[in-house]
Amino acid sequence: MKRMILLSGLLLLAACGNEQTLHPPEGAALPPKPATSPTTPGPMELLNQPPSERPGRSDELLTKSQPRPDDPFDLPPK
Numbered sequence: 001m002k003r004m005i006l007l008s009g010l011l012l013l014a015a016c017g018n019e020q021t022l023h024p025p026e027g028a029a030l031p032p033k034p035a036t037s038p039t040t041p042g043p044m045e046l047l048n049q050p051p052s053e054r055p056g057r058s059d060e061l062l063t064k065s066q067p068r069p070d071d072p073f074d075l076p077p078k
Helices: 002-015 043-047
Strands: none
Touching: none
């Protein structure tokens, strides 16, 4: 029984690496051509995003680190 579970797990894991070229489903078309584009982009062009659509982080904590000023309300207990 354990061998069967292990074998089925390995089979499912091997199926995860299956890669195929992308194409629209039968009867469906790609999205319409953008107004400013000379041609209709293919599936791979639609998947590649320019850097402006995935910007980097803007809150770099280590480059903006500064010593904290003293807190006048941080008093020891009486």
